[in-house]
Amino acid sequence: MAVVAQLSPSSYTETTRLSSSQLSLSSTHLSSLRRRAFRPIIGPRNPTISCSVNQVQAPVAVEQDDPKSKTNDCYGVFCLTYDLKAEEETKSWKKMVNIAVSGAAGMIANHLLFKLAAGEVLGPDQPIALKLLGSERSLQALEGVAMELEDSLFPLLREVKIGINPYELFEDAEWALLIGAKPRGPGMERAGLLDINGQIFAEQGKALNAVASRNVKVIVVGNPCNTNALICLKNAPSIPAKNFHALTRLDENRAKCQLALKAGVFYDKVSNMTIWGNHSTTQVPDFLNARINGLPVKEIIKDHKWLEEGFTETIQKRGGLLIKKWGRSSAASTAVSIVDAMKSLVTPTPEGDWFSSGVYTNGNPYGIAEDIVFSMPCRSKKVTSVCREMVIMNLSRM
Numbered sequence: 001m002a003v004v005a006q007l008s009p010s011s012y013t014e015t016t017r018l019s020s021s022q023l024s025l026s027s028t029h030l031s032s033l034r035r036r037a038f039r040p041i042i043g044p045r046n047p048t049i050s051c052s053v054n055q056v057q058a059p060v061a062v063e064q065d066d067p068k069s070k071t072n073d074c075y076g077v078f079c080l081t082y083d084l085k086a087e088e089e090t091k092s093w094k095k096m097v098n099i100a101v102s103g104a105a106g107m108i109a110n111h112l113l114f115k116l117a118a119g120e121v122l123g124p125d126q127p128i129a130l131k132l133l134g135s136e137r138s139l140q141a142l143e144g145v146a147m148e149l150e151d152s153l154f155p156l157l158r159e160v161k162i163g164i165n166p167y168e169l170f171e172d173a174e175w176a177l178l179i180g181a182k183p184r185g186p187g188m189e190r191a192g193l194l195d196i197n198g199q200i201f202a203e204q205g206k207a208l209n210a211v212a213s214r215n216v217k218v219i220v221v222g223n224p225c226n227t228n229a230l231i232c233l234k235n236a237p238s239i240p241a242k243n244f245h246a247l248t249r250l251d252e253n254r255a256k257c258q259l260a261l262k263a264g265v266f267y268d269k270v271s272n273m274t275i276w277g278n279h280s281t282t283q284v285p286d287f288l289n290a291r292i293n294g295l296p297v298k299e300i301i302k303d304h305k306w307l308e309e310g311f312t313e314t315i316q317k318r319g320g321l322l323i324k325k326w327g328r329s330s331a332a333s334t335a336v337s338i339v340d341a342m343k344s345l346v347t348p349t350p351e352g353d354w355f356s357s358g359v360y361t362n363g364n365p366y367g368i369a370e371d372i373v374f375s376m377p378c379r380s381k382k383v384t385s386v387c388r389e390m391v392i393m394n395l396s397r398m
Ligand SMILES: NC(=O)C1=CN([C@@H]2O[C@H](COP(=O)(O)OP(=O)(O)OC[C@H]3O[C@@H](n4cnc5c(N)ncnc54)[C@H](OP(=O)(O)O)[C@@H]3O)[C@@H](O)[C@H]2O)C=CC1
Pocket: 103, 104, 105, 106, 107, 108, 109, 133, 134, 135, 136, 137, 138, 139, 179, 180, 181, 182, 183, 184, 196, 200, 220, 221, 222, 223, 224, 225, 247, 248, 249, 250, 251, 279, 329, 330, 331, 334
């Protein structure tokens, strides 16, 4: 099995000290390396750095007319081809999965990428390729992120590619985690971001439509995420609308946390938590259908006034409160919730439970307006598929 890597300026001096036998390079791999050695790549401010394990060239500046063509085939150590010591182990690994992440130099991605690369999401036998999308202004920061990924020595991380062209980065993507978008500041509503962020998702929808796997699972995180998810899916008519999700898992996690706190139980005792609607202050966290230790919440939490008033408002305004306290929007907990959302899609949902996700309303059983993206209870049926079934619940209790 081969690993691909490109030697970054900071690492090539060390690396060239090693002989090919020390790296256990086969002759096939060596010739592949030599081929790669002269392929132009992007470095800081666009110099081209060409090198191989036994050959180093000084960086050479290259002309690039179209900034959209600035994409690395691979980054740093991920361009190197070598035989794995653990060949036996890797034989049992699954086929590599391409994961595209936008806003990859941002706060949320900085937490998420390391979880993905560690196998926390798709498991210890799932090698991954990370395709990191940034912009002109973040390209250098993106290199910094790629350098940290290099230095982390993740066995499952087999490829890293950075660039600014979604048509290149989204190619054959099986996951697209669309985070890149301006966050709100104190006193703003998420909807206020639509003018700035909406266009990003139109372009990225078109790119997904053109080049991504037809089975790509898209999780839209950038706010306002429901509307952005709708914009994205409308621009990607060749990809099933059910594959698009607006992230409301963070709200679900927040709601579980508050119910657990009030009931004096651990989080894992809270189940069946639905977030209805938008990832915004209009959302409805549904305590009526949620359960604690398998029982209706109202049987466990007797303070019904708190449930009806305090709880709902706490969840609706949690993001805003965090911005007020921290000065920026939630990043680590959002990354955790993206992990949770991905796992929920590829793992059969435990019997009787469900999770929340913003999904396209197409024949929904709740009477919610059609043709929007709306958070509701979902179940996943099959490993590795996006099968989603709506949960039919008795809404007359609400
Ligand atoms: N759905 C949810 O539950 C949550 C959603 N969010 C949302 O996720 C998004 C990303 O948050 P976070 O990672 O913390 O933000 P950061 O500011 O850390 O990173 C955002 C990235 O988005 C890109 N971007 C695109 N357009 C703009 C713009 N006009 N101004 C600034 N950045 C831009 C930038 O990357 P580049 O230059 O490479 O394009 C930047 O690196 C935000 O919209 C935020 O509101 C946050 C928390 C929870």
